[in-house]
Amino acid sequence: RLLLKLALSSAAGLALSPSLRSSALAQDAPKLSGSLGIYSFPAYDDPEVLTAFQETFGPQVRVDSFTSTEEMIAKLTNARGTAGYDIVITPAAVVQSMAEAGILEQFDLPRLPNFKNMDPSLTKLWFDPENRYSIPKVYGSTGFMYDTSKISRELKSWADFFDAAQNEASGMTTVADDAKTLTGAYFWANDIDWNTTDAAHLDACQEFLTKKLAPHVKYFDTYPGASGRSATGDIALMQGFNGDLRMGILNAAVPGNWKPVFPDLTEIFVDNWSLVKGAPNLDAAYAFLNY
Numbered sequence: 001r002l003l004l005k006l007a008l009s010s011a012a013g014l015a016l017s018p019s020l021r022s023s024a025l026a027q028d029a030p031k032l033s034g035s036l037g038i039y040s041f042p043a044y045d046d047p048e049v050l051t052a053f054q055e056t057f058g059p060q061v062r063v064d065s066f067t068s069t070e071e072m073i074a075k076l077t078n079a080r081g082t083a084g085y086d087i088v089i090t091p092a093a094v095v096q097s098m099a100e101a102g103i104l105e106q107f108d109l110p111r112l113p114n115f116k117n118m119d120p121s122l123t124k125l126w127f128d129p130e131n132r133y134s135i136p137k138v139y140g141s142t143g144f145m146y147d148t149s150k151i152s153r154e155l156k157s158w159a160d161f162f163d164a165a166q167n168e169a170s171g172m173t174t175v176a177d178d179a180k181t182l183t184g185a186y187f188w189a190n191d192i193d194w195n196t197t198d199a200a201h202l203d204a205c206q207e208f209l210t211k212k213l214a215p216h217v218k219y220f221d222t223y224p225g226a227s228g229r230s231a232t233g234d235i236a237l238m239q240g241f242n243g244d245l246r247m248g249i250l251n252a253a254v255p256g257n258w259k260p261v262f263p264d265l266t267e268i269f270v271d272n273w274s275l276v277k278g279a280p281n282l283d284a285a286y287a288f289l290n291y
Contacts, residue, residue, distance in 0.1 A: 081278025134272035158189035
C-alpha cells in the first residue's frame with residue numbers, strides 16, 4: 001500500500017470501473033468450459049458482473065472469501081498450487097513476496113488487450129513495475145467515521161481519532177484487525193514515517209496500542225461496515241477503508257448521524273488481480289479479467 005499525503009473528500013468512493021462491454025463482445029465471445037475460481041475479500045465483487053460473465057462465456061464462477069491477507073497467503077502456500085483458484089486478490093504490499101514465493105503465475109499481458117484501458121497512474125507501480133504478477137482492481141483510502149450524536153466535537157486527524165477512542169468513544173470503538181493499518185494510523189497520528197525501522201518508534205507504537213488504546217477498543221474488525229457494527233447502537237467510532245465505511249453509513253440505524261473522515265496524512269491503497277500458480281482454468285481467468 002502506498003503512503004501519500006492527500007486530501008480526500010469525505011464522500012470519496014475510489015474504484016476502477018470495468019471495461020465497457022459492447023454487444024459485439026457478447027456476440028463474439030468464445031464459449032469456455034469448466035469453472036472459474038476466485039479468492040477474494042468479502043463482498044468485493046459485483047454479483048452482476050460475475051453473472052454477466054458467466055452468461056456470456058460459460059464458466060461457472062465460484063468466489064471464496066478471506067478476511068485477512070495472512071489467511072490468504074497461508075492457504076495458498078499450504079495448497080502449493082492445488083487450491084483450485086484461478087484468480088486471487090493481492091494487496092500491493094504482498095505482491096512481490098508472493099511472486100518470489102512461487103504462489104503467483106506470471107501474466108501474459110498480450111492476452112489482456114483491455115489492459116491498455118487501465119489508468120496509467122495505477123499501473124507499473126513500485127511493487128510490480130512491469131505488471132508481471134498484478135493488475136489493479138481497486139484503489140481507495142483508509143479513514144474513520146464517527147457518530148456525531150455521541151461525539152459532539154469535530155474530528156479531523158488520526159490524533160483526534162485516538163483521543164476520542166480513549167475518551168468519548170471509550171468502549172465504543174472498532175479498529176482494524178490488520179497490523180499495517182492499525183500501526184499505520186499510530187505513525188500517521190505522530191507524523192512518523194510509516195516504514196520506520198527505528199526501534200524506539202516501534203516500541204512506542206507497541207506500548208501505545210497494547211497498553212493505552214486496547215482497553216478502550218470494543219472490536220478488532222477490519223470490515224466493521226460490512227459487519228453491521230454501526231447498526232447496533234453500541235459503537236461510536238470506526239476505523240476502516242472507504243468502501244467499508246460507506247457500507248457502514250448505509251447500514252447505520254441513523255445514517256445522517258455518521259460522519260466519515262479521511263485525514264490529510266493517511267494511505268491510498270491498491271488491491272490487485274493476480275493469477276494463482278497452478279490455476280486450473282487460465283483461459284477462463286484471462287477472459288474474465290479482460291471482460
